[in-house]
Amino acid sequence: MGRFWSILFxxxxxxxxxxxxxxMAGLWPxxxxxxxxxxNDHGHVIDNLFMFILILTGVIFIxxxxxxxxFLWKYDxxxxxxxxxxxxxxxxxxxxxxxxxAAALVFIAIYQMNAWADAKMRRPTLADGxxxxxxxxxxxxxxxxxxxxxxxxxxxxxxxxxQVVNDxxxxxxxxxxxxxxxxxxxxxxxxxxxxxxxxxVPGMKQFVWFRANKTGVYDIVCAELCGWGHYKMRGRITLExxxxxDRWLAKAYDEQNQAQYTPATGEAE
Amino acid sequence: MSAVAVPTHGTxxxxxxxxxxxxxxxxxxxxxxxxxxxxxxxxxxxxxxxxVGGLLALGIRWQLAWPWTDMPIIGRMxxxxxxxxxxxxxxxxxxxxxxxxxxFFVIIxxxxxxxxxxxxxxxxxxxxxxxxxxxxxxxxxxxxxxxCIGISFLWPPYGAGGGWTSYPPLSVxxxxxxxxAFAQTMWLxxxxxxxxxxxxxxxxxxxxxxxxxxxxxxxxxxxxxxxGMFITAILQAFALPVxxxxxxxxxxxxxxxxxxxxxxxxxxxxxxxATGGGQPLLWQHLFWFYSHPAVYIMILPAMxxxxxxxxxxxxxxxxxxxxxxxxxSGIAGLGFIVWGHHMFVSGMNPLLGMTFMVxxxxxxxxxxxxxxxxLGTIWGGKIQFTTPxxxxxxxxxxxxxxxxxxxxxAATPVDIFIHDTYFIVAHFHYVLFxxxxxxxxxxxxxxxxxxxxxxxxxxLGKIHFFLTFLFLNGTFFTMHILGAVGFPRRLADPYDxxxxxxxxxxxQFMTICAIGMVxxxxxxxxxxxxxxxxxxxxxxxxxxxxxxxxxxxxxxxHGNFDFQPIVYRGPYEYGSPEVDTDFYPQTQPPPSDxxxxxxxEHH
Numbered sequence: 001m002g003r004f005w006s007i008l009f010x011x012x013x014x015x016x017x018x019x020x021x022x023x024m025a026g027l028w029p030x031x032x033x034x035x036x037x038x039x040n041d042h043g044h045v046i047d048n049l050f051m052f053i054l055i056l057t058g059v060i061f062i063x064x065x066x067x068x069x070x071f072l073w074k075y076d077x078x079x080x081x082x083x084x085x086x087x088x089x090x091x092x093x094x095x096x097x098x099x100x101x102a103a104a105l106v107f108i109a110i111y112q113m114n115a116w117a118d119a120k121m122r123r124p125t126l127a128d129g130x131x132x133x134x135x136x137x138x139x140x141x142x143x144x145x146x147x148x149x150x151x152x153x154x155x156x157x158x159x160x161x162x163q164v165v166n167d168x169x170x171x172x173x174x175x176x177x178x179x180x181x182x183x184x185x186x187x188x189x190x191x192x193x194x195x196x197x198x199x200x201v202p203g204m205k206q207f208v209w210f211r212a213n214k215t216g217v218y219d220i221v222c223a224e225l226c227g228w229g230h231y232k233m234r235g236r237i238t239l240e241x242x243x244x245x246d247r248w249l250a251k252a253y254d255e256q257n258q259a260q261y262t263p264a265t266g267e268a269e
Numbered sequence: 270m271s272a273v274a275v276p277t278h279g280t281x282x283x284x285x286x287x288x289x290x291x292x293x294x295x296x297x298x299x300x301x302x303x304x305x306x307x308x309x310x311x312x313x314x315x316x317x318x319x320x321v322g323g324l325l326a327l328g329i330r331w332q333l334a335w336p337w338t339d340m341p342i343i344g345r346m347x348x349x350x351x352x353x354x355x356x357x358x359x360x361x362x363x364x365x366x367x368x369x370x371x372x373f374f375v376i377i378x379x380x381x382x383x384x385x386x387x388x389x390x391x392x393x394x395x396x397x398x399x400x401x402x403x404x405x406x407x408x409x410x411x412x413x414x415x416x417c418i419g420i421s422f423l424w425p426p427y428g429a430g431g432g433w434t435s436y437p438p439l440s441v442x443x444x445x446x447x448x449x450a451f452a453q454t455m456w457l458x459x460x461x462x463x464x465x466x467x468x469x470x471x472x473x474x475x476x477x478x479x480x481x482x483x484x485x486x487x488x489x490x491x492x493x494x495x496x497g498m499f500i501t502a503i504l505q506a507f508a509l510p511v512x513x514x515x516x517x518x519x520x521x522x523x524x525x526x527x528x529x530x531x532x533x534x535x536x537x538x539x540x541x542x543a544t545g546g547g548q549p550l551l552w553q554h555l556f557w558f559y560s561h562p563a564v565y566i567m568i569l570p571a572m573x574x575x576x577x578x579x580x581x582x583x584x585x586x587x588x589x590x591x592x593x594x595x596x597x598s599g600i601a602g603l604g605f606i607v608w609g610h611h612m613f614v615s616g617m618n619p620l621l622g623m624t625f626m627v628x629x630x631x632x633x634x635x636x637x638x639x640x641x642x643x644l645g646t647i648w649g650g651k652i653q654f655t656t657p658x659x660x661x662x663x664x665x666x667x668x669x670x671x672x673x674x675x676x677x678x679a680a681t682p683v684d685i686f687i688h689d690t691y692f693i694v695a696h697f698h699y700v701l702f703x704x705x706x707x708x709x710x711x712x713x714x715x716x717x718x719x720x721x722x723x724x725x726x727x728x729l730g731k732i733h734f735f736l737t738f739l740f741l742n743g744t745f746f747t748m749h750i751l752g753a754v755g756f757p758r759r760l761a762d763p764y765d766x767x768x769x770x771x772x773x774x775x776x777q778f779m780t781i782c783a784i785g786m787v788x789x790x791x792x793x794x795x796x797x798x799x800x801x802x803x804x805x806x807x808x809x810x811x812x813x814x815x816x817x818x819x820x821x822x823x824x825x826x827h828g829n830f831d832f833q834p835i836v837y838r839g840p841y842e843y844g845s846p847e848v849d850t851d852f853y854p855q856t857q858p859p860p861s862d863x864x865x866x867x868x869x870e871h872h
Contacts, residue, residue: 001731005654005662008738012666016746023750032771033750035686050683050753057673064669067644072662077584077651084844084851085649089589093645094638098592101637105630108680113623115682120619142445142538184537185439186549188614188689192755192768197685201549201616202438203532219766223689223757225432227439227446228358231761 002076006069013065017058036192039218039239041211043195045115053108124175124209134179134207138168140187140200143229145220149249162253166235168220171245172212181205188224191237199224212239300409302401303827307408308387309720312713314411315379316797318370323787325367327780330744332360334773334780336762358447360761361430365448366422368433369456372567373463374418376705378411380570381470381505384712385498387720389474391818391825392495394483394834399476407469410462417459421452429456432759434556437530437549441522444540454523457516464513471502471509478502483817485836489594490855492816492840493587496594497573500601504562504569508605512559515552522547553615557608565604567701569597571708572639575661577840578715579643581814582658583650584851586841589642596635596642603632613684622681629679636672640665651844651851655812656730660711663738664704671699674749689759692752698745710737710793717797718811722823723804729796736789743782747775813852816840820856 023033035047074080124132137156139146147168151160156179170176180189182200190197194210220235240248289297301307331340332355339345339353348354355363386404390397398404422428430448431440435456443450478491478499491499521527526544530552533545580587587593609617609625643665652658674696678684687693710733717725756769763769810819817840821830834856842853847860847867859866 002652002654005659008735009662009666012670012742015742016670019746019750023753029774030750032754033775034753036754036768046682046686049680050677050686053677053680053683057676061669061673064640064644065666068647068662068666071644071647071650072652075583075647075650075652077653080651084583084585084651086586086844086846087588087649088586088841089592089642089645093641094589094592097641098634098638102631102634105633105676106627108676109627109630112626112680112682116619116622116626119682119685120622184535185442185445186436190689190755190757192686195686197614197688199615202535203548204550204616206616219768221755221757221766221768225361225436225439225759228356228361228427228430230361230759231357231763232765234765 002072002078006072006076009072010065010069013062013069016065017062020054020058038193038195039212039214039216040194040196041213042118043210045118046195049112049115052111056104056108123207124177132175132177132209134177135170136168137179137181138189139181139183140189140222140226140233141183142185142227143222143233145189145233145235146183147235149252151253160253162249162256164252166220168235168237169245169248170212170237170239171242172215172239174242175209175211177207177209179205179207185226186224187222187226187233190221190223191218192221193218194237197223215239215241215244300405302397302405304386304390304398304401304404305720305825305829307404308383308385310408311378311382311386311411312384312720314408314415315375315383318374318415319379320790322367322370322375323790325363325370327783327787328355328363329360329367330776330780330783331355332363332761333763334777336764355761357761358427358430361432361446361759362422362428362448364759365430365432365456366418366428369418369429369460371701372433372563373460374411374415376567376701376709377463377467377563379709380567380705381467381474381498381501382408382411384494384570384574384709384716385470385474385501388494388716388818389477389498390481391719391821391829392492392816392840393478393481393486394817394830394836395477395481396828396830398473399481400473403469404473407466407473410466410469414459414462414466417455417462421455421459424448424452424455427452429453431456434560435519435552436556437519437522437552438535438537438543441519441530442535442537442540442543443523444538454520457520457523461513461516464509464516467505468509468513471505474498474502475506483834483836486817486855487836489591490836490839492573493576493590493593493597494570494573496597497570500597501566501569504566504601504604508559508562508566511555512563515555515559518555519552550612550615550617553612553617554608557611558605561608561611562601562604564697564700565600567705569600571664571705571712572597574712574715575664575708576643576646577814577816578657578661578711579646579665580841580843581715581812582653582655582661583647584653584843585646585650586843587642588645588648589638590839590841592638593642596638599635600632603628603635607632610679610684613681614688626679626681630676633672633676633679636668640669640672655714656725656727656734657711657715657812659731659734660707660714663734664708664711667699667703667707667741670746671696671704674699686755687752689757690752690754691748691756691758694758695745695748695752698748703741703745707737707741710734713797715812716818717800717804718807719818719821719823719825721801721804723800723802723806724811725800725804726796729792733789733792733796736792737786740782740786740789744779744786747779751775810854813850815842815852815854817855820854 023030136149147164149162150156180200182202188199198206198208217238222233344353427447429452439445518529528544528547531543531547535543607629610629613622836855845853
């Protein structure tokens with residue numbers, strides 16, 4: 001039976017790598033079972049780092065898996081007449097297999113830092129060096145995303161703001177800064193196709209930024225448990241050209257200010 | 270046995286056995302002071318909760334594979350109000366309770382409570398724990414916890430649903446969710462009681478290991494299991510007070526109007542404005558300051574037990590004993606400064622993210638060293654593929670996956686994308702189920718003969734192993750792929766999102782594997798119960814192992830040893846040229862002929 005069990009453990013690296021390769025290739029039945037399309041200029045850095053770690057860990061996964069298999073195969077008591085190697089360890093080996101992984105891990109950590117700083121700390125600036133103001137403010141609330149555009153004056157929180165719910169429109173090919181916050185509980189503003197995720201915390205404000213390079217309509221996902229309706233807290237992000245965006249914003253502004261709603265008696269806020 | 274025979278309480282005790290009146294029964298088997306009975310009480314309780322947690326997981330899997338459809342047969346019985354469906358409210362309760370039960374009622378108490386209690390005095394050569402009454406209390410304080418969490422789960426209309434992490438404001442503002450009212454208070458009390466129980470246990474374990482070792486049992490002659498338990502006890506003693514304090518802060522926020530975790534004037538779902546002045550992130554810091562070390566509380570004893578099992582069935586000394594001990598200590602030390610990696614996208618200062626990334630990367634190092642040493646132990650041995658060995662080997666194989674997938678999450682930029690997706694779900698199930706739970710199964714098969722004096726059936730054990738191994742990989746390996754797509758966790762219906770709609774067939778495959786995995790455990794339950802009564806009776810040392818517990822009778826009587834154990838060497842001298850057998854018990858004196866004695870190697 002030792003042979004059988006050795007092969008079972010050999011299947012772990014073989015099938016493990018196989019499943020990943022299969023998914024990456026998108027073959028049936030795993031079409032689209034890999035990193036979703038990335039439409040953010042800065043997002044490919046994250047994808048590359050993901051692949052970099054995948055290859056590095058993949059090599060270790062295969063190496064250790066094969067070593068485990070080979071030792072089980074070779075030193076199976078049913079087929080191995082050689083006496084046991086009576087050893088308590090090797091100082092040299094311990095030093096080697098401490099220092100090499102340590103160096104690799106420190107390298108991985110340092111290698112990530114620039115991408116992290118770009119994603120979370122180096123907010124885009126204007127030509128004069130000031131930080132770029134947000135184009136819109138997104139507020140999470142059980143269970144919707146309330147969006148407030150700056151309007152003509154470029155400042156969020158004034159009379160000419162355009163307000164929509166769950167329907168975020170943004171121009172492509174320019175640096176976008178969004179201010180995100182929460183009105184009630186924790187939410188997380190997750191744009192899978194833009195490789196953006198940031199929790200929003202009531203009482204705090206957060207900024208996210210990206211530069212979309214493709215038009216289209218994508219999901220806004222809430223990725224932090226926010227109550228029973230967490231699963232349906234779904235928004236849509238429409239990426240379009242600057243002209244289309246301006247047209248849409250103007251139209252939204254007009255609709256908002258023309259819509260006259262007279263509350264029935266007793267329903268006034 | 271060459272050691273001195275001394276009269277024991279065990280033999281005296283046996284005279285009472287025929288006339289077992291109610292009072293004796295209660296003292297012996299219910300409110301027992303004997304560490305072995307307490308260990309078994311923990312074992313039986315946690316195995317029952319393991320079943321509960323597994324069924325809760327099937328509820329989650331059902332919803333993810335066939336959302337909003339009736340569960341066959343039992344759906345109408347359980348959710349008659351929703352027409353047999355799992356409602357989204359109940360779904361939040363399901364995953365909250367699955368995690369709570371598995372972490373607080375299964376993994377932590379089965380490692381420290383069951384195996385810690387049973388094995389520590391036996392493996393160090395003591396007759397019992399240092400504080401038997403405290404030990405008994407540590408078990409009986411689990412019962413208020415069982416009751417509180419039970420109430421919290423069943424409280425109408427919906428049980429606690431704030432996740433096992435219980436993040437405020439969702440968990441603090443009673444209007445925020447249907448389960449955030451009374452049920453959440455009971456949840457907090459339940460977790461607090463588990464903490465009290467663990468604290469009493471950890472004080473006892475530390476004292477026992479430091480004070481009650483048999484003559485000759487130096488710290489560096491302790492089996493790895495005991496090292497795992499010892500470091501775990503230290504971790505618990507230092508980390509748990511933080512969780513207890515945080516739990517009380519949350520309780521006070523909920524019941525007394527304090528504002529530790531709520532910002533000024535917060536209104537959730539038309540609640541009263543919060544007192545304010547607090548910070549929701551504070552809870553996350555306090556919670557993870559305990560709960561990250563708790564991750565190691567849930568793996569270090571398993572690593573110890575696996576080391577013992579692997580060395581025994583490789584018939585070879587453990588490779589690198591001291592590096593293994595230092596690795597466990599290193600994991601424990603670093604474990605206190607990595608909690609922030611749960612909070613990379615929480616809104617915490619991104620500069621802190623960089624620090625926590627470095628410390629988190631470094632904690633992979635001792636884990637890697639341990640893995641290499643296990644491989645080194647197998648190398649050059651004479652491997653016996655027994656059931657405990659298969660489970661221990663699968664621990665190593667699966668822990669490699671769980672360890673490596675952790676590196677993705679430790680890398681902050683990658684974490685932005687995979688945080689709170691199924692990638693992390695895959696990661697911690699590989700560490701906790703494929704790792705710890707498999708190690709626990711191995712440990713049960715390994716020490717069962719000691720506990721009950723009978724063997725478990727090896728053939729059934731191997732079938733149990735084979736099917737569990739297949740199904741667990743079918744269930745959990747695929748989660749990595751879902752994570753790569755960004756599939757978020759904790760969604761009652763992820764297919765509402767266009768991005769994830771096409772992932773339904775893979776989820777159905779995973780659910781079928783999960784059902785198979787739970788069904789397989791019937792084989793284990795049958796084998797366990799049957800072997801208790803009808804298994805092949807065994808002597809003291811059925812596996813030919815070295816450590817002290819195998820020198821005691823199977824099962825050991827009250828007081829454990831029928832002789833005074835004296836320890837001459839470490840527990841891993843398998844295949845030593847000093848003796849003719851391939852094992853060399855710790856209590857066996859060295860050969861009288863000095864020529865046969867092996868000089869200690871210097872390496």
